[in-house]
Amino acid sequence: MYVVCTEHLEQAIDEFVEVYETPPDLYELEAVSLTDWSVPTHCTFCQRAPKYLVV
Numbered sequence: 001m002y003v004v005c006t007e008h009l010e011q012a013i014d015e016f017v018e019v020y021e022t023p024p025d026l027y028e029l030e031a032v033s034l035t036d037w038s039v040p041t042h043c044t045f046c047q048r049a050p051k052y053l054v055v
């Protein structure tokens with residue numbers, strides 16, 4: 001699972017495909033409500049605020 005900014009979305013997808021050999025599902029963080037999970041404060045690859053969830 002990756003939580004990434006717009007800039008690193010493509011990188012997250014590439015890595016996901018490499019590891020799991022299947023395309024990930026993408027969600028906009030603001031469009032999903034996760035009650036038992038606190039959203040990380042920054043992107044997996046940088047310090048920016050995350051925008052997408054790649055799972």
Ligand SMILES: [Zn+2]
Pocket residue numbers: 004005006007008043044045046047048
């Ligand atoms: Zn980033």
